[in-house]
Amino acid sequence: MKIDGILNSVRDGKLLDKQEAVSLLNVDNTSDDFYKLISLANEMTRSEFNNKGFIFAQIGLNAEPCSVNCKFCSMGKGHYAMDGVWKKDIDAIVSEAKTLIDCGIDDLFLMTTADYPISQFLDVGKRVRDILPDNIRLVANIGDFDYDTALKLKEAGFTGAYHIKRLREGIDTTARPETRIRTLDSIVKAGLELYYCVEPIGPEHTYEEIADEMLRAREYNVGVMAVMRRIPVKDTPLYEKGQISPLELSKIAAVARLVTRPHRAMNVHEPVQMSLICGVNQLYAEVGANPRDDVSNTEQSRGFTVEGVRQMLEDAGYEMNSSAY
Numbered sequence: 001m002k003i004d005g006i007l008n009s010v011r012d013g014k015l016l017d018k019q020e021a022v023s024l025l026n027v028d029n030t031s032d033d034f035y036k037l038i039s040l041a042n043e044m045t046r047s048e049f050n051n052k053g054f055i056f057a058q059i060g061l062n063a064e065p066c067s068v069n070c071k072f073c074s075m076g077k078g079h080y081a082m083d084g085v086w087k088k089d090i091d092a093i094v095s096e097a098k099t100l101i102d103c104g105i106d107d108l109f110l111m112t113t114a115d116y117p118i119s120q121f122l123d124v125g126k127r128v129r130d131i132l133p134d135n136i137r138l139v140a141n142i143g144d145f146d147y148d149t150a151l152k153l154k155e156a157g158f159t160g161a162y163h164i165k166r167l168r169e170g171i172d173t174t175a176r177p178e179t180r181i182r183t184l185d186s187i188v189k190a191g192l193e194l195y196y197c198v199e200p201i202g203p204e205h206t207y208e209e210i211a212d213e214m215l216r217a218r219e220y221n222v223g224v225m226a227v228m229r230r231i232p233v234k235d236t237p238l239y240e241k242g243q244i245s246p247l248e249l250s251k252i253a254a255v256a257r258l259v260t261r262p263h264r265a266m267n268v269h270e271p272v273q274m275s276l277i278c279g280v281n282q283l284y285a286e287v288g289a290n291p292r293d294d295v296s297n298t299e300q301s302r303g304f305t306v307e308g309v310r311q312m313l314e315d316a317g318y319e320m321n322s323s324a325y
């Protein structure tokens, strides 16, 4: 399939099908077509998102063995690889949220392992919402939940939820794909904003599998789309499989930008500078537990700071919103 023809279809406003998405993913990363692909993704992000850059921040509330036991995660209970076990108290979380707000963020994510009690999570959410300016969105990144819980999250002040059907869900994880999808549906039905991501991408995943998740995100009409590569954490079962390159990740981000057509922002995770000329305009800072790190306070290790990601976005010519810093 000719790449020029597919890119022209995107320019004409046509939504791409799976075969077209796979053709774009198959573009050789050293070819002329690669530059045509990232050029269009970049152009669309700069024009449709008004050249605006976004900083999101995530606090990982607990570092504890998790029963879902994902084979790539440092907190899977069968291979726990973190350097500690802890749960942040509510005052510490509120204080961390304040610091992040003062640094200037657009959206704040609170993440837990799947076994974290929902009642405690709702309490944390309410306390954080109390100190959060109205213009900062509050997003839950937790295990599966039903519609009633989705409504409770909304009532507590959450504006959205990050939730996905992971690549090889049910094979590399013990979660059931149907359960993940039920949660996605509950999020949307409750009127929460759904944040989606193709993750965790490793060298073994096929372009067909990756394209399926881009199309799923489009079906849910997501505002913010993301792609994330798997970080091989030592002592996790998938460690030996390695990781894809920043160049490959940037290409996948460009394709996701064109296939999914998010209406607010496009993210790559973890931050990669070259992705910012491939249609990516949003990055995450991280604090606390992180499934891609074995240091349980990731701000001392893999986690990027708000200042660091702001610098990356500014270096790429994006205009930043916050005047808080």
Ligand code: SF4
Binding pocket: 066, 067, 068, 069, 070, 073, 074, 075, 076, 077, 112, 113, 114, 173, 291
């Ligand atoms: S990725 Fe999330 S659900 Fe899976 S083991 Fe880690 S904390 Fe649990």
